[in-house]
Amino acid sequence: MKKVYITDKITDPYIEKEVLGDVISDTLHEGIEVLLVWHKKIPNEFIDKLPNLKAMVRYGVGYDVFQDLEYTKQKGIYASNTPDYGTEEVSDTAIAMIMNIARGITRYDYQCRDYKDGSWQTNTLKNIKRTSDYKLGVIGAGRIGGSVVLKANALRFQTYFYDPYLSSGTEKMLGAKRVESLDELLETCDIISVNCPLNDETNAMIDEKFIAKMKKGASIVNTARGAIVKDLDVFYEPLKSGQLNCVSLDVLPSEPPKDGLMIDAWRAKETWLDGRFLINPHAAFYSDKAYFEMRQKAALNVKRVLDGKKPINIVNGLD
Secondary structure, eight states, X not given: OOOEEEOSSOSOOHHHHHHHOSOEESSOOTTOOEEEESSOOBOHXXXXXXXXXXXXXXXXXXXXXXXXXXXXXXXXXXXXXXTTSSHHHHHHHHHHHHHHHHHTHHHHHHHGGGOOTTOTTTOOOTTOOOGGGOEEEEEOOSHHHHHHHHHHHHTTOEEEEEOTTSOTTHHHHHTSEEOSOHHHHHHXXXXXXXXXXXXXXXXXXXXXXXXXXXXXXXXXXXXXOGGGBSOGGGGHHHHHHTSEEEEEESSOSSSSOOOSHHHHHHHTTOGGGTTOEEEOOSOTTOOHHHHHHHHHHHHHHHHHHHTTOOOSSBSSOOO
């Protein structure tokens, strides 16, 4: 019997079949033992239809698609993710966004279209600092956030991080200053890079109060999870007033974005935005090798379950 079902996205599972052979089902049925999940939400009622389910493996890093981890634990169903496939790609994207903010590249591109003869080189952005004078704060210094810190160190940023879940001494390994509260990070740093998971603590964390605590003229980069931002409109007034300098996002609360003050201004290329609001279409994870690695590692984790072993990267605490 075919025991594995891919819930969404993958239409040609040639990579998965190389690992698993002919166990992937085209249909969902009661004999399914493992789910491979891309973005489909998995509520309890979906699980209840699968009496033989042993594990669910998420293709990517985020696991908020599993809507009730405690329920899966009670049912004895493993929930796992694949956190180690695109570390380089996502951290590279974060660094690219950080460097763009530090050097004003998209702002210069936006502004210089209207420069006339005689004024070309003199129109410099007065708030641009030397890279070593910027204080970069990272929220969440795990695989990706830690990689951002190490790469930023090489570029001579002053690096700080906030992560209450990492052991003492991580700051020595990363060569960064550790702060004890989120407020301290927001009050200190010129650029904030968000690299934490989405959970009850971080859901809608970036809101009006969060932004108000930031240094005036600071910037935000989010390559983590879209729902960490309460709503894109929380950026509208702070960007317009100058409370925020730049906002760069790879992930959004709703994808594709819904109409609203911020998105309408972005789509209209309103002049006051001035290249300061940047969106990627949730693409930081991707390179040809990372995409292959993600699917292969997820399939290998499924194979562990089919072979009677525990999966790795368990996220629901099931021993």
